[in-house]
Amino acid sequence: MKTIDNPYLPLTPEIAARIMDAVGKDACITDPRKLESFSQDASEFRCTPDLVVEAVSADQVQALLRLANEYRFPVVPRGAGTGLTGGALPFWGGVVLSLARMNRILSIDRENLIAVVQPGVINMDLKRAAQNVGLYYPPDPASLDTCSLGGNAATNAAGPSCVKYGTTRDYVLGLEAVLPSGEKIKAGVQTRKGVVGYDLAHLLVGSEGTLCVITELTLKLIPNPPAIMTLVALFPRLAEAMRAVTAILGRGHIPCAMEFMDRRCLELVGDYMPFDGVQESGAFLLVEVDGVPEVIQREIEIIGEICLEFEAVNVLLAPDSHKRAQMWAVRKEVSLRIEHHFPLYIPEDIVVPMGRIAEFVEGLPRFEELYGMKIYSFGHAGDGNIHLNITGESRDIARRVEEGIADILQRVLAMGGTISGEHGIGMAKNRFLHMELSKESIRIQREIKKVFDPAMILNPGKIF
Amino acid sequence: MKTIDNPYLPLTPEIAARIMDAVGKDACITDPRKLESFSQDASEFRCTPDLVVEAVSADQVQALLRLANEYRFPVVPRGAGTGLTGGALPFWGGVVLSLARMNRILSIDRENLIAVVQPGVINMDLKRAAQNVGLYYPPDPASLDTCSLGGNAATNAAGPSCVKYGTTRDYVLGLEAVLPSGEKIKAGVQTRKGVVGYDLAHLLVGSEGTLCVITELTLKLIPNPPAIMTLVALFPRLAEAMRAVTAILGRGHIPCAMEFMDRRCLELVGDYMPFDGVQESGAFLLVEVDGVPEVIQREIEIIGEICLEFEAVNVLLAPDSHKRAQMWAVRKEVSLRIEHHFPLYIPEDIVVPMGRIAEFVEGLPRFEELYGMKIYSFGHAGDGNIHLNITGESRDIARRVEEGIADILQRVLAMGGTISGEHGIGMAKNRFLHMELSKESIRIQREIKKVFDPAMILNPGKIF
Structure with a gap:
């Protein structure tokens, strides 16, 4: 993957020492064996960090990001590591900032139907806590037993219930985040509605940890369906x-x-x-x-x-x-069964207008034949989101399969669809971004990235 | 209001001629009596444009904005003119760009539950067309018989049904817009889901015509409740x-x-x-x-x-x-009855956590006494959005009432609320913006504005 030189300098012992000073030694992991466990997510990518900071407070996040600006090293936020696109992996090395220990449900307000949580709270833990007081938090990614709400917000995760209840974005009313500069901001509201200024909160949701580190979420709950x-x-x-x-x-x-x-x-x-x-x-x-x-x-x-x-x-x-x-x-x-069956396994996550799902799936054998792959399809019929599980009998045909995927994505777009419904871009799909977005759209998005992160220290190498 | 000098040069006859050349003479209004009808919305503000362009195509919008960059004159997009904050009024003069004639419903797709519309379509017209084929478009601002969907999207409008169905933002899947540079972009998707890149579509929704001119909307429909x-x-x-x-x-x-x-x-x-x-x-x-x-x-x-x-x-x-x-x-x-009853009438549009509505409203007499005003409250109990109709027996007490409003908004924010739930900021509330948003948040938003509109020609004088 890394065909160009790393534009970041290595994390020297001096910088590591400054980080330990700033966030506390207890929060830092440097043992190579322990670093290994932060080198992967649920994708096929592997990138080992130079150091891991396990934050327990927003103050530590601020301190780390200030240093990252000073020394210009990459910081990669990580929730529970269940992502499918390498979004939480340190593509250019540097520091992985784990939010997993910030895992407290700060409040569940029954009267106002909101929950305030730290980003490391596991999705299922909030679901249970809400249900205990007769409320419901709908977003349900497949990994809901293990994925974190911060990661859900960073990727705008969704699951089967989307057809009725929408995606994570629909449940984030407001958030507290640390910007790459180290400044902390609040965005959005604690209420059901709010139209004051640009909608930063929902811009940050789905930005895959490239614009900010979410340190607190105010989430909408609804009455629990009986x-x-x-x-x-x-x-x-x-x-x-x-x-x-x-x-x-x-x-x-x-x-x-x-x-x-x-x-x-x-x-x-x-x-x-x-x-x-x-x-x-x-x-x-x-x-x-x-x-x-x-x-x-x-x-x-x-x-x-x-x-x-x-x-x-x-x-x-x-x-x-x-x-x-x-x-x-x-x-x-x-998907696990498919993965275990084949040496080559690439999960795609396309969406087509739901009225065209059958037409799309019935057109897949042509691609299988052309590119020597085998495709398993399942997904969310109510919103057109199809998980294409693309497999090959050998890793040798990886390049051919890659071409096949590009061809399939072209078909998806021609049908009025999108190349990712839930998983995001990360480092898995950035090479396909230009197929869906125009130059002008990408230019604007890169400029927005620069507004938030002029030194380009937060999760570099992702999306674009 | 205009306490500082207009930073824009007057629209000279030469520039007006170039505009007429570019968009066609038939699309331009220069007759002063006709310009008058574009000088107001549903607020108390009045600002007369130098020229009005009634666009029928995105090409005209592009041509106008290119000229605006060349000559640096303000362009103010206008839907149906039903806004309550002066958002569609030309604060610094210049050109009002009316989208009212772009009022075609381009398609209603029953199988995929989406509608594609031009921005000038009246909300009620889409509701009816959807209902005719068994579908439903929920957002229902009070002015739904006369307000346009483009304006609804620009302000993220909502109404009583928000408690169950959400706001306009929840129904905008994607859009086509002309950026201040004159470039046209597509943002968002035509499907129920999509997480490719930053969520520009939902950043543009609610940006009050300061980041782009919406020229087409792809809207989500749902089954019509029987x-x-x-x-x-x-x-x-x-x-x-x-x-x-x-x-x-x-x-x-x-x-x-x-x-x-x-x-x-x-x-x-x-x-x-x-x-x-x-x-x-x-x-x-x-x-x-x-x-x-x-x-x-x-x-x-x-x-x-x-x-x-x-x-x-x-x-x-x-x-x-x-x-x-x-x-x-x-x-x-x-609200009309209240307005007709009093010489001084200021509609506010606050939101408090819904569990605190009663406490908030019961605290209003103290403000009435302190500031000599009379407050009528009604609104959406299910989402905490209260329309405060602030009145005075004479316009002489306007300044005192203004202080009273600032005091009330402070109370709203202290309760965890927001200063606008539906109406937006426009020129009615920009002086209160700093009460709700931090310096850093405003800084980021201004920078985003600059990314889209470096020459500051689109709807200047609003929000910030």
């Missing part, structure tokens, strides 16, 4: 499943999840599913609705009828909670 | 009404409107309401729920019971559609 119901339907082909999805939405239902898997995925994981006929069918659709029990009972039945109307061969209505958990586990593990 | 039901409750005091609001949300209901009026407002408009006891009560609460008829019938009953539990003295359940329309008309006209 019940949830599930339906699973098997279809002969994906086209029928997607027509059912369009009909479900078109007739006024807004499920809180509509997940699909293609035939390839079903071949791989079908036998782990708690019911029959999965491996032989062409597409799998999981639909969930949440709300008041009496209502959603009727609603899930109606959705089942819609599936049958669109030629579902098997509809399983409201499985027990054990079966439900099992299905979600299978759905969530499918 | 039914809506209304409830009206009268309470002895606002505190009880607000406790009912908290309980309604806390028990898992998400109404699509929760509007309140205080005692003062009821004295003024109570006799127009289609039921008894309004003028004698201390607070009025209107709650609406939308969804499937059988469900919301039961839900509205439960909400009625909650209101009674919190000491409502009168609950009117599900009035007929005529009465419903009448109540909304009264609710929407209340």
Whole structure:
């Protein structure tokens, strides 16, 4: 990857000593074996930091960034390290700034339906704490048991519930952040609304740790839906499943999840599913609705009828909670299974207009043939976000597969889609950025980066 | 207002001629009587432009902005002129760029639930067109019959439905805009999700026409809720009404409107309401729920019971559609009635955490006494957004009232609120900006403005 020389000087012992002085020795990791564990995320990239700072306060973050400006070394913020694009890895070396220890839920305000959290809080921990007082924090990336809210905000993470509830950005009301200069700012509000000045808070969300280090988040909570119901339907082909999805939405239902898997995925994981006929069918659709029990009972039945109307061969209505958990586990593990099956594995995360999912997926065999790869598709049918799991029988065809990916992304864009729905750019997709964004858009974004980070010390080598 | 000299040179006949050449003579207005109608919005400000361009295409917008850079004259984008802060008025003179004629709905895509519109489309026209195909566009500013979607996006407008459906920003998926340089860019996506690069689209939303001229919007639509039901409750005091609001949300209901009026407002408009006891009560609460008829019938009953539990003295359940329309008309006209009653009228638009609405409103008499003003409060109980209608018996006390407003805004901020929930800053509140935003935040925002508009020709004198 590193084809040009590192523009940053090495982190000398003198600088390391200054950092230890500034943030405290206890907060610093220099042991090479321990540094290793900060050299990877959930992508294939590996970059070892020269030093790790585990912050417990915004003061330490400020002190570190001031030094980074003085000596011009890279600082790379890191949440729980569950990202899929290398966004939290030190591409040019330098210091990894872990926020994992800033993991306190500072308050949950039942009257105003907000939570104030530190960035290292695990997504699931907030979900549980909110549920304990009858509230709900919807964003649900697949890694919700282990990913941090700061990382979720940095990447604008989302998951199955997006179709009804939106992405992390929709739940960040305000935040406290340390800018690359070391200055601390508050952006956004603590209320449901606010239009004072430019929307810095939502610019910082999704900026992948390149514009600021988030040190506190004020998050919107909503009333906890009292019940949830599930339906699973098997279809002969994906086209029928997607027509059912369009009909479900078109007739006024807004499920809180509509997940699909293609035939390839079903071949791989079908036998782990708690019911029959999965491996032989062409597409799998999981639909969930949440709300008041009496209502959603009727609603899930109606959705089942819609599936049958669109030629579902098997509809399983409201499985027990054990079966439900099992299905979600299978759905969530499918990418791991694919990864373990193939020497070459590249996860893509494209979005197409949802009405074109079937057309897009049915066009994939042409790319498989052309570029010698095998593609497994699953994802969020309700918002058009498809996780393309691109695989090869050998790492030798990596270059050819790379060309194939560029070709597929071109097709995505021609269909009115986007090259990343949830994972972000990081260092995995920056070479494709120009395919989606115009020169002028990239120019403006680089200029914005310079406004925040004139010395280019925060997470360099990412996005652009 | 204009205490410093106009930093822009006058629009000479030579420049006017160049503009006419560039955008076409038919698109230009120079007749002083016609210019008058572009000199005001719904605020008290008046600023007459030197020339008006009524664009019908993005090309004209580009041509005009290129000339503005060449000759350095101000260009002020204008939608339907319904703003409340003077945001669309030419503070320093120059050219008003009206987008009102770019008023075509370009497409409504039923399968993908999106609409593509020009900026001059009236909010209500999109609502109707969407409803005709079973879809729904939720944002509902009070002026929805006359305000334009471009203006809605520029100010991130919202209305009663925000409590359930959010603000305009939540419905802008992507946009096409002309930058002050004259370059055209696309920002955002056409899909439900997208995390490629910085979120320019949502930075441009709410930037009050200071960063770009929006020439096309791609908007998210949702399934049209099949039914809506209304409830009206009268309470002895606002505190009880607000406790009912908290309980309604806390028990898992998400109404699509929760509007309140205080005692003062009821004295003024109570006799127009289609039921008894309004003028004698201390607070009025209107709650609406939308969804499937059988469900919301039961839900509205439960909400009625909650209101009674919190000491409502009168609950009117599900009035007929005529009465419903009448109540909304009264609710929407209340600010006009207040305005006509008093020589001095200043609408404020603050937000406090919703659990503190009652405490805040009950603290207002102290300010009335101190500063000799009379305050009418109504607004959105479900998101804490209160429209404070500040009045005086004479314009002579304007300065004292101004001090009173600053004092009230200080209180709002101390409570964790914001000084504007929907209306924006424009030229009405820029002198208060520093109360809410830190120096560093304002500095960053000014730098971002410079990135987009180095010659400072787009809507100068606003926000900052």
